[in-house]
Amino acid sequence: MECQHVSYQYSHQTHGLHDLTGTFPTGQVTTIIGPNGAGKSTLLNLLAQRLPVQAGQILLDQQPIAQLKPKALAQQVAMVTQRHQLYDELTVREVVATGRLPYHGLLQAVPDAEVTPYLAANGLTELATTLMQDLSGGQQQRVWLAAALAQAPSVLLLDEPTTYLDVHFQQVLMTQLRQLAAQGMTVIQVLHDINQAFRASDWLWLLQDGKLVASGTPAQLRDAQLLAQVFATPIEIVDVPQLGPYIVQIPQ
């Protein structure tokens, strides 16, 4: 997936994204990092076509995604949705089944055989008949991931997917994303924890004020001066035994 001169402005606002050009390598985990308000969620929403690109284009396999019909797009690009009250009274199985809708007619039932594997792969079998409103935040997060994976997308988008997860499940998720990428999926996520971003990614996008300041491998972007400037805070990179380089914020 790639962006070519992509810009977006919220109506009557100066904020948005300005002339972004760069790639999200196929079969790799890319993490978008940057300060609050840098435009990370806006970019994800553009990649998912939840917001229309106003200038430039986003290409998937060299095709502008704006030209894809909604059903074709949903078979290619899935976004792990944040909690939504509309789903509170649906069961886990019903929510995961929504991921299969792009492969069926609107009124067709989704066969159990298409849902069961995604429940099992995400540790949700036991919870299949539980209502969403009766789940913890972390369990709900796993349901949204299962629903997105049920779309069998080639591109998976995740906006701060670790928010509701404890440290153990954060690690489980990061490993799962790596495995999906190894199987050929292009994974694009937004993370706030920069150390997690540097450890869990093959590729990084660094945004500031709606602009792409840098993109590259974690090794290329592990630059204390650059990070300090973008995050407006003193930063040092220290070597932690058994962990390697670690980005630390220096108290002012």
Ligand SMILES: Nc1ncnc2c1ncn2[C@@H]1O[C@H](COP(=O)(O)OP(=O)(O)OP(=O)(O)O)[C@@H](O)[C@H]1O
């Ligand atoms: N619906 C909206 N209408 C108007 N402006 C918006 C809207 N959504 C976001 N913005 C503005 O666009 C800019 C980018 O917002 P965005 O949510 O993409 O940033 P972000 O990097 O994801 O931030 P955060 O780290 O705080 O989640 C911000 O200045 C924000 O105020």
